[in-house]
């Protein structure tokens with residue numbers, strides 16, 4: 396593993412840790428961890444934004460404002476997650492300015508040293524713009540989850556650790572005693588593939604014994620008990636619906652950014668030459684229907700980065716419910732960095748079991 400990829404792994408790890416701290420309301424820990432990450436990667440705007448968020452929650456409004464202003468000082472690349480960061484920084488900055496009752500410009504004039512302290516580790520604009528590589532924030536947001544290895548789940552994969560596909564269980568599968576990942580959708584009767592085509596195993600034979608209720612083989616085992624399977628099916632459907640919604644929201648935000656970009660270009664082109672026909676007239680650019688036109692106005696663009704939004708009632712509900720219902724444990728992993736949700740699933744299933 397090269398040192399830079401190792402570095403980006405560590406940054407991902409710490410970024411995740413900050414996330415967890417924020418979710419647990421441990422804002423001081425989140426802030427300290429963010430500062431550590433920024434020491435090695437001062438251009439990481441995601442982490443800087445999270446630090447600002449944590450500072451705001453602690454009540455360090457000046458520090459928060461400094462972080463938001465720093466994030467806002469870098470023009471976002473269109474069509475990337477940076478646009479969403481930018482919007483989120485704007486939103487939170489306005490809250491802070493409202494609370495403080497004075498502008499950033501005033502503060503830099505009256506408390507220049509304080510501002511400089513809060514800005515450490517300072518973002519170097521030069522290193523950011525001269526860097527040809529993709530910024531790390533973008534790398535980790537764009538990185539898709541690895542696809543599960545079909546060979547591994549069927550006859551066995553000979554590539555072992557070198558395999559480019561994942562051998563680990565994921566949210567769509569359950570690990571059996573042979574180490575194969577069994578298709579969750581097959582277990583709930585919803586897989587559209589046959590046992591040969593599905594990338595997961597369709598064999599129920601080696602499912603872990605905790606799913607067998609009784610030694611008595613005449614009784615149904617976990618996955619043949621239709622009542623239990625029905626409950627799991629509902630949970631999975633809820634989870635998938637929630638993910639779909641989040642996916643659609645981020646797609647919509649992306650689409651809007653693209654549209655903005657296109658219309659800018661269009662205007663520019665039109666100014667350049669008026670006799671050319673306008674580039675791609677736009678039937679395909681209409682944003683999707685507002686099917687989930689939400690209960691709160693700022694939800695559609697910020698939801699993806701609203702780590703624990705005070706305005707999003709849906710999310711609050713999720714946090715409150717998390718201890719009592721297994722459905723929320725199951726659906727908890729709707730973030731792109733959740734690799735190990737199968738564990739949550741096992742917990743959820745245990746819950747149902749009792």
Ligand SMILES: [Zn+2]
Pocket residue numbers: 544545546547552553554555558559560561562
């Ligand atoms: Zn493999």
Ligand SMILES: [Zn+2]
Pocket residue numbers: 578580581586587588593594595596597
């Ligand atoms: Zn399947």
